Amino acid sequence: MKGLILKDIYSIRITQKTYVLLFLFLCVFGYLMKSPGYVGTMCIVVFATVVLSLFNADQYYHWDTYAAALPLGKRIIVRARYMLIIVMTLGLAVFTAIMTGATAALLGMSVSEQVISSVSMCMIIPIFSGIIIPVIYKLGVEKGRVIFMMLFLIPFLVLTLLKDLIRGTAVEKLLVNLQQNPNGQVIIAGILLAVSILVLAVSYMISIRIYSNKEF
Known part of the structure; x- marks a missing residue:
């Protein structure tokens, strides 16, 4: 299994310079926007493209x-493949915590609150x-790309709709208190x-069943 994980890591390393530059750009942009949490959010988007590119490389070769x-x-x-997701999630969580904490410190914000918020966002990756x-x-x-786009679009639309529905209600106050309270975070x-x-455990069992029935 170690060799399989390394195969994917070496595949990612081909474009590692691009990802490093992109992450640095996100950090600078997050600082200019005075939003440390922006770094963690965009890291999730970048990670999602990495997952898709791994499957694309498998298909191409x-x-x-x-x-x-x-x-x-x-x-x-x-x-x-699932172990790689876990390892990369942990690695990205550490990276995000460091970069978000540094950005929050430079902006004079609460480091602990921003770090907890960004690391929480990393849990969306699995x-x-x-x-x-x-x-x-x-x-x-190819069809997975369509679902890929929907996974970003649908939650955004749902959250936008819910935000309008709960505006001014007790639910909104509860959510705001949770976000602003360290214990709530x-x-x-x-x-x-x-x-x-x-989700990852259920997904793993489903993937094994699907992949085991495929003929190559």
């Missing part, structure tokens, strides 16, 4: 056909990955972590 000839079980191939990976295994990369982070673990 016919990796699945090649892997079928190796002494590897299909379950291990799927497991390695949720996103847990949705998109089974779809790509089932429908392929920890609760939100815990909920997102629990949901991400559940």
Whole structure:
């Protein structure tokens, strides 16, 4: 499994300079916007494109056909991809915490609040990955791109609609208090972590079933 994970990491390293420059740009932009949380949010978008590019590379180089000839079980191939998601999520959470904390310190904001908020956002990565990976295994990369766009568009529309519906209500006050209260932020982070673990676990089982039934 280690070799499979390294294969994906080496694939990402091909464009690592581009990602490094992009992350640095996001940090500078977040500072200019006086919004440390912007860094964490955009990192999620960048990570999502990385996940899609990995599957695109597998399709381009016919990796699945090649892997079928190796002494590897299909379950291990799927497991390695999910392990990579976990490792990259943890790595991105650490990176985001450092960059967000530094930006918040420069702006004179509360470092702990901004770091907790940004790290909480990173918990969306496993949720996103847990949705998109089974779809790509089932429908392929091209159709997966459509779902990829919908995963960003639909939540935005839903949140916009809910924001209008709860405006001026007790629910809005509760959510605002949770976001502004450090303890509330920890609760939100815990909920997102629990949901991400559940989604990733269910997604893993679905992906194994789909991938095991495919012929290459």
